[in-house]
Amino acid sequence: MIKSALKITLESIRDKEGKQISANRLATEAKIRSNTVYELINNQSKAINFETLDSIINTLIELTGDENINIEDIIRYKKETK
Secondary structure, three states, X not given: XXXXXXXXXXXXXXXXXXXXXXXXXXXXXXXXXXXXXXXXXXXXXXXXXXXXXXXXXXXXXXXXXXXXXXXXXXXXXXXXXX
16 A cells, blocks of 8 residues: 655654745645645545656755655555455
8 A cells, every 4th residue: 555654754854944844835845736735645645646746855855955855755655464
């Protein structure tokens, strides 16, 4: 099962000035709909466009200066157990 890790990431990282990055700020800076970010945070998104994913990652790198931010900071795969 693919789950969003964006909520955890936004809670744990800070921008270059030491401020927490809000979902609204991320959406504004990444030039994507705030609803898209909130849907990802709340695991309500059924799909994610590669351009959107790229924009989120690049924006987080730009805001934090952390070049190690990658796709696993946004989405994660966890095998479902039956």
